[in-house]
Amino acid sequence: MVDKPAPDASRRSEKSRRAIYAAALALVAETGYPKTTIESIAARAGVGKQTIYRWWPSKAEVLMEAFLDLGEQAAARQGDEQVDGPGEGPPDGIPDTGDLAADLKAVLRATVDELLDPAFEAPARALAAEGVVNERLGRQFVAKLLEPQLELYVRRLRSAQDAGAVRPGVDPRVALELFVSPLAQRWLQRTAPISYEYTDTLVDYALYGLAPR
Incomplete structure (x- = not known):
């Protein structure tokens, strides 16, 4: 009688984890955050709800x-696409071509595409809204999602300061809010559509104020 190898628990767990991720993102997009439950996620993923509560x-x-994970997967795909590219900047960073306006406009246009992507938009809105009333989640949202992205802008603006494109006395952490915050507010509150033209204008206005006199 041939002994069969024991199932690989780590592979089984990873498969379940991926199914749970996909189920959670799909349900939030389809039914909204309030109607999404642990039970519905478990049912969609084909796992027991105790499996979810265990993690x-x-x-x-x-x-x-x-x-x-969705963001990490997107960054990995972008990195694969840029392997043979000119290498002007890290795939998960902001390019530094020497033209600050062009670099910021390119990144903010990509941000517009992401914010308008239904796969991204529904969970992003759900997390932002829940973070307002759930203090613990709100801190995680800022620490894990917002701050790493904002730090990329800080680095690019400091590089521009070194190159003389931004005044020496400007605080990059405050300066980035000139174009990031209006975009976030318009998207969250749906006060008006977001577009490439809008983000290009934000960059032009911001850099007019940040440029050396």
Whole structure:
């Protein structure tokens, strides 16, 4: 009688984890955050709800991790696409071509595409809204999602300062809010559509104020 190898628990766990990520993101997009439950995620993923509770304490935590993974997967694909490119900047960073306006406009246009992508938009709105009332989730949202992205702008603006394109006394952490915050507010509150033209204008206005006199 031939002994069969024992199932690989790590592979089984990873498969379940991926199914849970996909289920959480899909349900939030289809039914909205309030109607998404641990039970519905478990049913869609084909796992027991105790499997989810073993790894995450709440649906908010599930969605946060699924959303982070979504971003990592997108960054990995972008990196693969840029392997043979000119190498002007890291795939998950902001290019530094020497033209600050062009670099910021390119990144903000990509941000517009992401914000208008249904796969990204629904979970992003859900996490932003839940973070307002859920202090713990709100801190995680800022620490894990917002701050790493904002730091990329800080680095690019400091590089521009070194090159003389931004006044020496400007605080990059404050300066980036001139174009990032209006875009986020317009998107979150739906006060008006977001577009390439809008983000290009934000960059032009911001850099007019940041440029050396």
